[in-house]
Amino acid sequence: MPRWLRIVVIGRNPKITLVRGVILAVLCVVGFKLTLLHIRVEGISMLPTYKDGSKHFVNRIAYIWHEPRRGDVVGIRLAGVHLMYLKRIIGLPGETVAFANGRVLINGQVLDEPYKEPDCVWNLPPEKLGPDEYFVVGDNRDMPWPDHTFGKVERKRIVGKVVL
């Protein structure tokens, strides 16, 4: 290997290059582990957006600079993060959420939801959200509402936003 190529590939001092490489690799692994959670979807309540068995990431630092927004798909922890709910935020703190003939009403106004299937007939009375509560629900509203897990969730249970 010519000298110039060796300098480009492994640097002038191979030991220092090796140390640099190891430090960079450790930083990458730690950073990746701290910020992104690798997840696998189990179940059908987020169809058609997220299919059963599909793999994604949860960005744990998505809500450092701003609070969760309507339409975000988030991971909601139970006792920990090994098993979480995957839901979409439709109601923000202080709002009133209701279902009328399958349409979501936020403070009495119809919410536009392009992500869900149109065949929904849910009717549920209005629920007022507290100052630290979000209303989350899956995209698959074809299924009967008693079989669907949804409702109010505290902010502290939202782990992060689902990405990729």
Added chain:
Amino acid sequence: MKIVFRFILLAALVALGVWLWFVLFPSPERIIRQRLAELARAASFSSGESDLARLAAAQSLAGFFATNVDVDLDVPGRGQISLAGRDEIRQAVLGIGSRLSGLKIQFPDINITVAPDKQSAAADLTVEANAGGEADFIVQEMKFTFQQTGGEWLIVRIETVRTLSSVTLRFALRRAAFIVSP
């Protein structure tokens, strides 16, 4: 070189000492985690087990609970279920065993808070139950309260935790989308 060798030997001895300390004098949290792992194993059973084996398993399972244990659960389609005392738990376990061909219980997440007096503790945990090898599984967050009785950590109370509070408080079947960190 001799100094390096001595240093490595000293570090190894310190590590061994620390490990032995934790093995011989485990913290309450460690003991409770072990108890929960044993509980999950005892509550799980496979198809083909004899009635005698199930009876023995129910008996061993009852040993994890205090005599005055109080269980308060929200069960889908059946509303609130309350059990009081070991005998009722034993009967319930036998009933479940006769209805299901198999059951696998796991606690993928456990958070333990030990009281300052180290006589009681609360475990907030996720229960994952798979019945008879089916694809569907039940997931529920629960709170187990432990109390140290006669040197043993026994469960004195079990209650369901509302992760999502809504008009539909139900056990989430597989139809709900879960995400699992592999």
